[in-house]
Amino acid sequence: MHITIQKKIKYIFLIIFLFLLYNKLYSFSIISARGVVLEARIIKEVKTKQELKIKILTTNFKGNIITGYNYLEGQKNYDNYYKKGDLILVDLLVEKKTIRNCRIIDYYRFNYYIFLFIIFLLFVLLIGKKQGFNALLSIIICIIIIFFFVLPLFLKNYNPVIIGIIFSLISLFVSFKLITRNKKIFLSAFFGAFLSLFISFILLIFIFKFLYLDKFFIDLYRELLLMSRMYIPLTIENIILIFIFSAIISCLGIVMDTSITIASSIYEIYSTTNNIDNKTLFESGINIGKDIFGTMANAYVLIFAGQFLTMLIFFKIIKFPFIRIINLQPFASELVMIFIGLFCMFLTIFITSFLSVILLKNKKESVFSLYERF
Amino acid sequence: MKTIIIFISFIIFINSFIFSLTIDGDIKSHPLLFFNKNTDFFVKVKLLNEPDVEEQKVKIKILQGQFKDNIIDAFLVINENKNLMLNLIKDDLALAKIVINEEEKKIVEAYIIDYYRVDRLFLILIMFIILLILFLRKKVLLSIIGIFLEILLLFVFLNYFIHNNNIFKIIFSLYLFVLLTMIIAIFFNTFNFKKSILAILCCFITLTIIFFISYYLIKALELKYFFDDYIQLIDYYSRNVSLIQMNNNYYLIIFAGILLSLTGILSDVAVSISSSMYEIANGKSFNLKEILKSGFNVGKDILSTEINTIVFALIGSNFGTFILFFYSNDTLKNILNKEIIAIIISEILICNIGIILVIFIGVLINAYYYSKKN
Numbered sequence: 001m002h003i004t005i006q007k008k009i010k011y012i013f014l015i016i017f018l019f020l021l022y023n024k025l026y027s028f029s030i031i032s033a034r035g036v037v038l039e040a041r042i043i044k045e046v047k048t049k050q051e052l053k054i055k056i057l058t059t060n061f062k063g064n065i066i067t068g069y070n071y072l073e074g075q076k077n078y079d080n081y082y083k084k085g086d087l088i089l090v091d092l093l094v095e096k097k098t099i100r101n102c103r104i105i106d107y108y109r110f111n112y113y114i115f116l117f118i119i120f121l122l123f124v125l126l127i128g129k130k131q132g133f134n135a136l137l138s139i140i141i142c143i144i145i146i147f148f149f150v151l152p153l154f155l156k157n158y159n160p161v162i163i164g165i166i167f168s169l170i171s172l173f174v175s176f177k178l179i180t181r182n183k184k185i186f187l188s189a190f191f192g193a194f195l196s197l198f199i200s201f202i203l204l205i206f207i208f209k210f211l212y213l214d215k216f217f218i219d220l221y222r223e224l225l226l227m228s229r230m231y232i233p234l235t236i237e238n239i240i241l242i243f244i245f246s247a248i249i250s251c252l253g254i255v256m257d258t259s260i261t262i263a264s265s266i267y268e269i270y271s272t273t274n275n276i277d278n279k280t281l282f283e284s285g286i287n288i289g290k291d292i293f294g295t296m297a298n299a300y301v302l303i304f305a306g307q308f309l310t311m312l313i314f315f316k317i318i319k320f321p322f323i324r325i326i327n328l329q330p331f332a333s334e335l336v337m338i339f340i341g342l343f344c345m346f347l348t349i350f351i352t353s354f355l356s357v358i359l360l361k362n363k364k365e366s367v368f369s370l371y372e373r374f
Numbered sequence: 375m376k377t378i379i380i381f382i383s384f385i386i387f388i389n390s391f392i393f394s395l396t397i398d399g400d401i402k403s404h405p406l407l408f409f410n411k412n413t414d415f416f417v418k419v420k421l422l423n424e425p426d427v428e429e430q431k432v433k434i435k436i437l438q439g440q441f442k443d444n445i446i447d448a449f450l451v452i453n454e455n456k457n458l459m460l461n462l463i464k465d466d467l468a469l470a471k472i473v474i475n476e477e478e479k480k481i482v483e484a485y486i487i488d489y490y491r492v493d494r495l496f497l498i499l500i501m502f503i504i505l506l507i508l509f510l511r512k513k514v515l516l517s518i519i520g521i522f523l524e525i526l527l528l529f530v531f532l533n534y535f536i537h538n539n540n541i542f543k544i545i546f547s548l549y550l551f552v553l554l555t556m557i558i559a560i561f562f563n564t565f566n567f568k569k570s571i572l573a574i575l576c577c578f579i580t581l582t583i584i585f586f587i588s589y590y591l592i593k594a595l596e597l598k599y600f601f602d603d604y605i606q607l608i609d610y611y612s613r614n615v616s617l618i619q620m621n622n623n624y625y626l627i628i629f630a631g632i633l634l635s636l637t638g639i640l641s642d643v644a645v646s647i648s649s650s651m652y653e654i655a656n657g658k659s660f661n662l663k664e665i666l667k668s669g670f671n672v673g674k675d676i677l678s679t680e681i682n683t684i685v686f687a688l689i690g691s692n693f694g695t696f697i698l699f700f701y702s703n704d705t706l707k708n709i710l711n712k713e714i715i716a717i718i719i720s721e722i723l724i725c726n727i728g729i730i731l732v733i734f735i736g737v738l739i740n741a742y743y744y745s746k747k748n
Contacts, residue, residue, distance in 0.1 A: 002446060008660070018578050027662055032705050032707040032708060036504050038642060046696060055614070063644070067581055073748060079598075080596070080598065089707070089711050091705070091708070093504050103543070106708075106711050106712070106713075107595075107596045107711075108710065109596075109711050109716050110597060110707075111715075112591065112595060112685075112720070113474075113710075113719055113720070113723070114595065116591070116720060116723040116724070116727070118746070119727060120723050120726055120727050121703070121729070121730070121733075123727060123730040124677070124681075124730065126735060127670065127673055127674065127730055127734060128674050128675060128677045128678055128730075131674050131675070131678045132677050132678055132681075134678065135677070135678035135679070135681055135682065136681070139681065139682050139685055142686075143685070143689070145694065146689060147504050147696070147700075149695065151697065151700050151702075154697065155701060157699065175682070179678055179679070188628070191509025192715070198584050199531050205715075207498065211491050211494050211495060211498075212489040212491060212605065213491075215461060215489070216458075240695070242697070243693075243694070244691045245693075245695070246691070246693030247688055247690060248690070249686055249690035249693065250686055250687045250689070250691050251686075251687075252682075252686040252690075253540075253683040253684070253685060253686030253687060254686075254687070254692070256679070256682060257679045257680060257682070257683055258475075260679050261463075261679060285527040286509075286510075289510070290510050290511070290513050290514065290644070291513075291649075293510060293513075293514060293709045294513060294514060294517030294520075294562070294563040295559070295563045295641065295642040295645050295646065296642060297517060297518075297521065298517060298520065298521060298524075298559045298562075298563065298638050298641065298642065298685065299526075299638035299639045299642040299683065300638070300642070300683075301638065302524070302559070302634055302635060302637050302638025302639075303635045303638055303639070303683075303684060303688075304629075304687070304691065305524075305525070305528060305634050305635075306633070306634035306635030306636075307631065307635065307687075307691050307692075308633040308691075309627065309630055309631040309686070310604040310605055310608070310627055310631065312528075312532060313532060313535075313536060313608060313627060314604045314607050314608050314622075316532050316533070316536055317384075317536060318610055319411055321416055323418075323469075323492060324469070326491070326495065327416075327469050327488055327489075327490065327491050327492055328488070329488075332495055335495060335499075336498075337690075337691065339498065339499065339502060339576070341687075342428060342502070342506075343502060346588045347505065347519070348512075350509075367614070
């Protein structure tokens with residue numbers, strides 16, 4: 001492996017540093033703790049409350065037993081009825097190192113995540129070994145960048161286009177650096193992915209105007225727009241650009257996948273075959289692209305179908321006709337999101353195989369002479 | 375070609391089987407529903423003059439349906455905020471709701487409710503499909519047909535899913551549907567019968583394992599109904615419909631969505647595993663150990679590129695939710711404990727565990743098959 005242990009340690013330290021920085025910036029005086037319900041009863045005089053005796057299991061107040069109230073709405077769908085032995089999440093209001101008050105938030109779901117994540121990690125290490133671990137590390141770094149740097153900067157009303165470009169450059173650099181083992185593969189995959197993302201970003205801005213998707217929101221983005229007047233200092237143009245940026249994030253994974261596959265297989269073909277000319281090399285790249293395009297497109301469409309299943313069920317229940325469903329802003333934007341992902345993959349196939357051919361051949365042949373040959 | 379014909383007849387057979395399962399009851403919609411199927415129609419209209427701001431009215435010409443070429447006055451809500459309300463001028467196309475009197479067959483009133491997006495959406499879609507077929511040729515055409523078949527199947531399934539009251543029937547139909555989608559996805563993207571049968575076999579085993587595990591895990595999340603906008607709407611607009619909301623069984627919708635997302639990815643990985651194993655081992659004499667070793671090497675490569683697809687797709691499509699949560703003054707722990715975030719995290723982890731399982735099972739099955747054969 002070309003990535004030394006020192007580099008890996010550097011990356012891990014970077015993650016820890018980012019976490020510490022985040023905690024410094026956003027610290028709260030309220031402490032979240034895990035608790036277990038020791039006793040649960042509904043108070044008979046007031047039926048809108050449930051009195052709980054809670055033993056706290058984490059933080060400095062471990063072992064304390066407190067009583068808290070779970071307020072009930074009176075509807076079975078809204079209310080959480082806690083039983084004895086349930087793990088719950090509690091907010092403790094702390095003043096001068098004593099618990100003043102507590103608020104019962106919800107069921108405690110972290111055990112579930114940790115259980116799934118440990119299974120996932122074990123499987124990755126078992127089958128993927130070092131390579132799988134590196135891929136996982138790159139994903140975690142990208143997620144940290146999205147949530148702790150990109151989102152807060154968006155909320156401070158910086159220009160989403162510039163942030164988006166910087167973000168995609170950094171995330172592509174980190175993940176390709178961790179996955180690939182060759183400089184030429186890295187360069188062609190990196191620029192192929194970045195250029196196709198950039199082109200589809202610009203195309204999306206025009207498509208949004210063309211389809212009137214930047215007006216008349218009826219979805220979550222309408223909520224955001226309404227909130228923007230009161231709390232979030234976001235301008236309308238920036239909200240639309242953030243929406244476009246989210247479409248780009250969702251095709252980031254698929255583009256990385258395609259570009260790395262094509263670049264590395266063109267490299268394999270080049271290194272195993274002697275005296276292969278540019279045209280056949282390019283065509284073999286396109287052929288590999290054809291092979292992976294079908295299944296990847298299928299996977300992408302089905303991921304989005306699964307995501308928007310609740311929306312489809314809602315339209316099915318209120319019996320809207322087909323023309324009305326297609327015409328709705330959230331549905332149309334979903335279709336555009338799927339479309340742009342596939343288009344981005346299509347572009348990546350061409351750009352990456354073109355760039356790989358240029359980079360693999362010797363330096364004397366310029367871009368223009370290559371262009372004439374095609 | 376022969377296999378495809380056999381396969382299509384197989385699909386029709388299974389579809390008729392799904393249809394033959396009895397549907398328990400029709401949906402009784404909420405009495406206050408704003409849309410009546412008998413009297414309300416949605417049509418494409420053209421604005422003939424500038425909207426009147428004082429009377430909030432405009433003259434329109436109907437371009438579709440049984441009232442084609444009628445010229446009438448329509449209501450158009452005009453507001454100062456151009457981004458939340460419609461912003462139309464003379465000669466624009468729009469979508470209007472016309473209300474008719476059932477006995478006299480006359481138009482009573484008309485409202486302009488949205489921009490008209492359908493034509494432009496289809497224009498973009500057709501242009502994109504032509505572009506794909508021009509550059510990537512025959513293979514892509516087949517996979518596009520496969521995607522359309524899957525969407526058709528999804529609508530057939532949804533009809534059954536919504537109308538049923540029996541939880542066992544719902545889960546069984548979901549299982550059948552997911553399996554069928556997987557079979558379509560594999561058959562329309564591989565052109566070798568042996569490869570596709572092997573891929574389907576390993577998909578089937580993985581799906582069965584993941585199906586039962588994830589059902590119990592999602593039930594354990596204790597999901598309540600207010601976690602999603604559309605689930606709230608479903609609850610409001612359809613009272614006493616089916617088991618889905620009567621017994622607080624919204625988790626079934628989420629479960630179906632997660633499985634649908636899983637399907638595409640599983641079939642993608644299974645196809646690439648079985649085709650690369652075919653390239654490695656077909657017609658050559660290896661023993662089981664050698665095939666397993668090279669199979670797991672290929673699996674490592676596939677794993678490291680594939681696990682980021684679903685992560686980025688889900689983060690991108692839920693970006694608005696993340697912004698809203700991140701702006702609220704809640705602690706990070708409480709945000710991560712929320713239902714909607716819990717669903718996203720569990721979906722990512724379940725799908726990625728599915729990918730690793732399918733690689734493991736696929737390599738084992740293929741290696742066993744080729745070692746026996748040689």
